Amino acid sequence: MAIRIGIMGYGNIGKGIETALADYPDMELAVVFTRRNPADVKIHTSGVPVVSAGEAEKWKDKVDVLVLAGGSATDLPEQTPAYASLFNVIDTFDTHAHISEHFAKVDEVAKNHGKTAMISVGWDPGLFSLARLFGHVILPDGKDYTFWGRGVSQGHSDAIRRVPGVKDGKQYTCPVESALEAVRNGENPVLTTRDMHTRECYVVAEKGADRGTIENTIKTMPNYFADYDTTVHFISEEELKEKHSGLAHGGFVFRSGRTGVHKEHDHVMEYRLKLDSNPEFTTHVVLAYARALYRFAKEGKKGCFTVFDVPPAYLSSLSGEELRAHLL
Amino acid sequence: MAIRIGIMGYGNIGKGIETALADYPDMELAVVFTRRNPADVKIHTSGVPVVSAGEAEKWKDKVDVLVLAGGSATDLPEQTPAYASLFNVIDTFDTHAHISEHFAKVDEVAKNHGKTAMISVGWDPGLFSLARLFGHVILPDGKDYTFWGRGVSQGHSDAIRRVPGVKDGKQYTCPVESALEAVRNGENPVLTTRDMHTRECYVVAEKGADRGTIENTIKTMPNYFADYDTTVHFISEEELKEKHSGLAHGGFVFRSGRTGVHKEHDHVMEYRLKLDSNPEFTTHVVLAYARALYRFAKEGKKGCFTVFDVPPAYLSSLSGEELRAHLL
Structure with a gap:
């Protein structure tokens, strides 16, 4: 079964995730959440619902990884810890000076709710x-x-x-x-x-x-x-x-x-x-790490992680044997 | 206590490891093994014994990670599996076409003897x-x-x-x-x-x-x-x-x-x-991964691994918190 991806916010990053999914056949878009009126948000993917952010909780068993696609200034410091109580979450938080603080908050919520989280994924940080x-x-x-x-x-x-x-x-x-x-x-x-x-x-x-x-x-x-x-x-x-x-x-x-x-x-x-x-490349990095995050969750890992914690093999859909044979 | 490094073979790679250790203060050279007459091998580090390869078994509790510093053509295909029965081992095996085979052999021995191994560490492969x-x-x-x-x-x-x-x-x-x-x-x-x-x-x-x-x-x-x-x-x-x-x-x-x-x-x-x-840079890569290998061993991981399996944080002596604060 494909990894079910949810997107919170349909700006540059949200759209980038949607487009990028075409290159990740083991993942599929399950839902897009928006703070706008869902009727006003037209997405590219047919058959995928656009849902008000306020209804997100109803989707907690239908999304494997939620990508928080908001901005680092005001959205992510609130959203990532908040949604880590309901979903496995990944974000692109890029305010270097506040990463430690953001990590601590997300880690606590994720651990308390048995969820897996990853922050600051992209190319810098990343x-x-x-x-x-x-x-x-x-x-x-x-x-x-x-x-x-x-x-x-x-x-x-x-x-x-x-x-x-x-x-x-x-x-x-x-x-x-x-x-x-x-x-x-x-x-x-x-x-x-x-x-x-x-x-x-x-x-x-x-x-x-x-x-x-x-x-x-x-x-x-x-x-x-x-x-x-x-x-x-x-x-x-x-x-x-x-x-x-x-x-x-x-x-x-x-x-x-x-x-x-x-x-x-x-x-x-x-x-x-x-x-x-920049946003499209960033979302490709995010999806590769969403795959790893999903595996972390499957293994029962709880709390917050960063790119430093991920064995590179977890990013690939190939087996260890295939990786060693073709890429090592 | 410092990670005790042993070196098997005192050629370019062996000498490179010895020199590189100066940059890795959490590790120390414990012993150099040689197939030559130990009396003929003069090393730089004072107070470290040069021992005949045939005596290696006596050192199995005095070395945390053994670096196999031989060549990929004939030395490593024999040595890495052989010594994986006694030590946690790391090598620079670089014959791409035979990596899968080498991995399988080393993995089996290491698992059977409760040891941790890492092969093909360097820059290519690596x-x-x-x-x-x-x-x-x-x-x-x-x-x-x-x-x-x-x-x-x-x-x-x-x-x-x-x-x-x-x-x-x-x-x-x-x-x-x-x-x-x-x-x-x-x-x-x-x-x-x-x-x-x-x-x-x-x-x-x-x-x-x-x-x-x-x-x-x-x-x-x-x-x-x-x-x-x-x-x-x-x-x-x-x-x-x-x-x-x-x-x-x-x-x-x-x-x-x-x-x-x-x-x-x-x-x-x-x-x-x-x-x-080339050999000095390679040995620096090997020591960073030897640190990760030592941690894998401490955690009870058994068998063979490659660079694909190592979370980057394991390469550093800094804590996760320090890494996030200074390098993320």
Whole structure:
């Protein structure tokens, strides 16, 4: 029987999960929950009900894994612990600074209700976290570097849009090519924030707004832009929609370290992702881990887990024997 | 108490393990076993005994994990199953075609004797296998590509040295730059053997040997060279020793795949290693997995495992809480 997947929230991540399921034949979409009026939510999959989030409890025996597809700022901190009392849950919580707190809450609820949960699944946190962990354990005498981009940062785009006189805007985080090369060459450079990334802003100004003031306000904004080389491009609303609606992203995790009696040998481990669609790739990662989560649940594991806890074989539908024969 | 590591065989891998231990403070070298006369084997670590392999059984309660540091051709197929009756064992068995068979033998012995074993640990098989597995499960609709090099291939160097008139030789496997770029750009190229790698041979000819004949014999050798663009450079014995004694290696694993309702989004996952010393890097991987193996043994897991079975958290000496706080 296929693993029955539920989706809570039908935004980018929810839609991505629905689409991704076509590539995971051992799973099927059972239900989509929404906080909107279900009648207003049209999904792609025929025959699958869209149900009000308030009715979720009625589905607790008809869903094997519930994917919480909301945002990390306000949705997931509430939803993941709440639904861990009813379902095995998985989320993409990505506020690094609050992961420990989120984990503790979800773990407690899941343990109390005999459920299995997994948080912070995706590529960062997620695959990049694994790359960092492997770097640490294999080259303990080393340094790591994480670069992001080129891709849209939601938080920085929001910050631009809060500037007076700005109608709309998008911000790209871009790795600095020369810094990437220095790291890739094993030079172990000491890099400041400014050395690693630049920030490119595409801004639609309101009619009559002073562009010089907007540009200055953005470039000097503390935390967000002041520590970076930032460029601001004013463009039309049409151009923003046409050229900057994409969801491409990616990045690099490097570990650079030394081995040998006299530490005379340098090694560089590089993990790179180049993604046309950040939410679609993320949902593929989530479904692979949903498979593992389902197996954890079947084995009776309770509580909260992360990518660090999952034996890679659990991600695949192949048997251990097949994996060893074809992929090892 | 530190994890007590034993080493069977004091070649490149054995020496690498000894050196690497300096970076793993939770482990210590307990003993080195050798098939040579122990009096002839001088190791770096003071106070650690070198013992005849025939005496290994006496050490079975004084070693937590025995690293089998022999070759895959003839040593490991015998040694790993044999010593799995006495010790928790780990090896770097890298003959891909015989992994299933090797696994089955080791698994049976380890289970029968209540021991824990791990085979084929290193970077390929090992880290590259993990990159392939992650590629498969995250982008099921995709292709993968493994490139090796630039680095010395032992098997191909041996093949050169068997050619009549050849005194000594080294062979480098080199990835083809244009093929790497095409894969990295998501072009999903169809690549023949010749398209992916070239082979560079550095040959010391015997006095009076015909260089044309040697070059032709190498370039037309089936399986080893005939399917590749091969270059042959004749050099002096001194130059071979001076410039081609290094053990650098590395490679790339790519997964290139598509997502989306109409499969309109391309993604590229790239895992790259650039290693100054193949055996030293390999032994670092082995020690990280020896730590996991020790934990498996402590938990009472019996039988044989591979990198696919190990939760990444088991590789680190940090607690789950620390890992989530600092690396997730």
